[in-house]
Amino acid sequence: MKFSNMLIPTLKEAPKDAVLPSHIYLVRGGFIYQVASGIYDFLPLGKRVLDKVRAIVKEELDTAGCQEVQLGLVTPAELWKKSGRYEKYGAELLRFEDRKGNEFVLGPTHEEMMVEMVKQFVGSYKQLPMNLYQINLKFRDEARPRFGLMRGREFIMKDGYSFHADQEDMVREFELMEATYRKIFTRMGLDFRVVEADSGAIGGEGSKEFMVLADSGEDTIVVCEGCDYGANIEAAVRKAPEAPAEAPEAELNRFRTPGIKSIEELSKFFSVDPYYLVKAVAKKALYDGGKSEIVIFYLRGSDELQEVKAANAVGANELEDASEEELRAAGLTPGFMGPIELIRNAGVIEGAPTFREEAAHPNVRQVFDENLKNADHMICGANEEDYHLVGCDLSVLKDVTFKDIAQTQEGDACARCGGRLHYTKGIEVGHIFQLGTRYSEPLEATFLDANGKRKPFEMGTYGIGVSRLLAAIIEQHHDEKGCVWPAPVAPFEAVVVIGNVKDQQQKEAGEKIYDALKEAGVDVLLDDRSERFGFKMKDFELIGFPCAVVVGKKLADGVVEVIERSTLEREDVAIERAVDAVKAKLA
RNA sequence: CGGGGUGUGGCGCAGCCUGGUUAGCGUGCUACCUUGGGGUGGUAGAGGCCGCGGGUUCAAAUCCCGCCACUCCGACCA
Incomplete structure (x- = not known):
């Protein structure tokens, strides 16, 4: 195949909105062409790949x-x-x-x-x-x-x-x-x-x-x-994270925490590691047939909710953020949500000061992260404006669902070998x-x-x-000049570049080498365009054929250059050895 | 789906705010010349309903309204 006959519209400039190297080089190298949003035509080179x-x-x-x-x-x-x-x-x-x-x-x-x-x-x-x-x-x-x-x-x-x-x-x-x-x-x-x-x-x-x-x-x-x-x-x-040493010892009690809503503020307010805080994430779970419900997911304050795991835990198709109105309608107090009624049901909070019956919310589905199983010395929301509960022992909870809903974090320990995860x-x-x-x-x-x-x-x-x-x-395979195709997927395995097509000898030698390579089973392209040397080299680098044979000035000495795209190293070889040299590079 | 941005020869952009020459630049394209080891230099050309529709105005690429397309961030992505 001759370059001069092929539709290979290489571009000097990158398309304006392309960010990724693959996008830029595939367009610039004349592999693909955008027709509409998310729809591309494959040009001859792209089709070959x-x-x-x-x-x-x-x-x-x-x-x-x-x-x-x-x-x-x-x-x-x-x-x-x-x-x-x-x-x-x-x-x-x-x-x-x-x-x-x-x-x-x-x-x-x-x-x-x-x-x-x-x-x-x-x-x-x-x-x-x-x-x-x-x-x-x-x-x-x-x-x-x-x-x-x-x-x-x-x-x-x-x-x-x-x-x-x-x-x-x-x-x-x-x-x-x-x-x-x-x-x-x-x-x-x-x-x-x-x-x-x-x-x-x-x-x-x-x-x-x-x-x-x-x-x-x-x-x-x-x-x-x-x-x-x-x-x-x-x-x-992951392997369950280790507990920080200083657990906040306290009697179960209701504690005034004015305006303290986030885990960060709470951690500061009590001077307690977030590990000992119960984070409550309320979501609207969507099910088949347009059904939905509010679900509260409880995690340690040091963890983040993994939404996919969470959705799976309740069999939902999707989780959506719940609005403040929706939460209040469900009897929840945003910023202060906690598993309060479970604690009440467990009979522990009896006798605690001024318990507010309406703060309980028995109709909302709740899921606990498995890391909260038997958690003690916890602080959680009281589901009442400006109040949290301290000294909560979650091990008294009965009939609650524990699932793995926490996002594995960088630095956590591998469940299999204990190694560091990243x-x-x-x-x-x-x-x-x-x-x-x-x-x-x-x-x-x-x-x-x-x-x-x-x-x-x-x-x-x-x-x-x-x-x-x-x-x-x-x-994975590019550099600042363009594509670097691995040979098995390259549009052509090699290109024979004729330095100056007006030079009859270069032209003939190039064609001969091209024929010999084809004969030897190499998938090769002949760059016979009447362009200047530098122009053709830039195209070679941009398109990224694994290997180029340059037939140019050194022809007078019976020598051509074989260039490997990945390293851009060039090697002078005698014309007769050109085919072997290319095959060696491709191997 | 929420929020922003942009639409001007093939490609990349300027002009718009402050309405008024023939809509400009780079590149690419065509022809001729030049050059021939890293996108050579020159001369001459072709190529635009300034996204679409409406409005304001003596006059709109430019101001206003609507639509469409593309795009970026986020949500989403068995």
Whole structure:
């Protein structure tokens, strides 16, 4: 392929709103072009990279026994209604009607479609297991697309679905997919971490994310310095923090704390470590069918609420901040909320001075962080303006829910090895789920087992953000000059740059080397443009081919230069050795 | 969804506050010349309904109203 014939619109200037290196270089290098918010066209170079990424994904999946199919992007709304996601998926699901008024959606993911297909043709345990996937466009009407290919509305995703006769087999496949994904991302030259993820209300037992480590990542992940534990912050667990030595000893009592509302103020007021304060976070939990309720989550003052964990703890779809009015309507006193009625019910506060009956709030759901189990010497809100309770012993509480709802903090100890945990940022490029029968049941996708019994499929689902991978790769592989593509995903493995195309000898030598490289199986591009030397070198660096062969001035001595993009080191080699030198660089 | 910003030749921007020449600059594009190891220099060109609609005015890129698009921060993101 000749550069002069290709559509490679490299740009000198960065698009005005691009912030991330991947966004800037993919646009400047002529890989992609924005059509609308979150929607990109792939230009020839971008398409080539995309195809290479796809090919790697396909090769590894096929090796693992998966089968590629292709489902329609437009899917009947009916299926989505059946699975209950038509309403639930929300505004991200792009809905529309055809000319007859039939409802459709643009598929944001294809569980329903795939289940429907399998249901149609798979009826016996003898056909199981089966793992089907596609690499196809998806559409999610994101509220806020950004960062180029990182978070688009239209994007390419590999989505796979496996079907099994029992859970053990599904788990086996899950592990096979984890191993396969590791191979895929390793081949692309990515530095990634496999982390525990929130499987939330959707997933079954297990869910893991594949995170490419990059500061620009949108996810915070918690990793252990001592072992290979890693988790998305939404799912990260820790060893219970140690108690600070000076516990505030006190008799259970009601204490006037005028205007002291925040944990910080309270800590100062009593000169007590926040560890011994009870933080009450009230949220409005939203459920299916538009139902909602106020829930109070209690944590140690030294902890923060992890909202995903909290939502899971009450089975809510979502948590919203509750307004002050809503709290008061529920009988709560913002700034002074506490588990007071529980203490009263436990019979401890009897006889305490001027207990106000109306401060109790028996109708609000409450969840305690597991770190408050048996907590003693605590200070908490009295649910009464300007009052707190001191000397609270939470171990007397009966029938209350304890859950892990606290956010793991940097510096906490690893639950597995006790090592120090720290935060890092990651780009989610893969996610694997153990789904169980969550879709097969409502969609009535069943098979006959060995005993002739009808059972729903046990399912797993596995995704890879294919177009996002392009961005992730560049986030990890770039320098101040541009992209530095790892050879397996580079648009071309090498470029032959003719220093001056008007120099007949350079031109002929360049073409010869180009032919020889092609002959040798190298994916090579010939930069035969009538541009100046510097211009072509800048393009080489910006686009980021792994390797360049410069046919220029030294040709007179029978020498060409071979430049490695990653190091920008150049090496003079005799013309005859050019092919070998390139192959050595690519190896 | 909440709050801000911006829309001017392909790209990046100035002009707007304070209404009034032919809407300007850089880059890119075309032709010719020049140069040929790090975005060479020159000459001559083409390319704009100043986002859309309405209003104010003798006169609107500029002021006012509405809409749309893009974008940034946040919320959200199985």
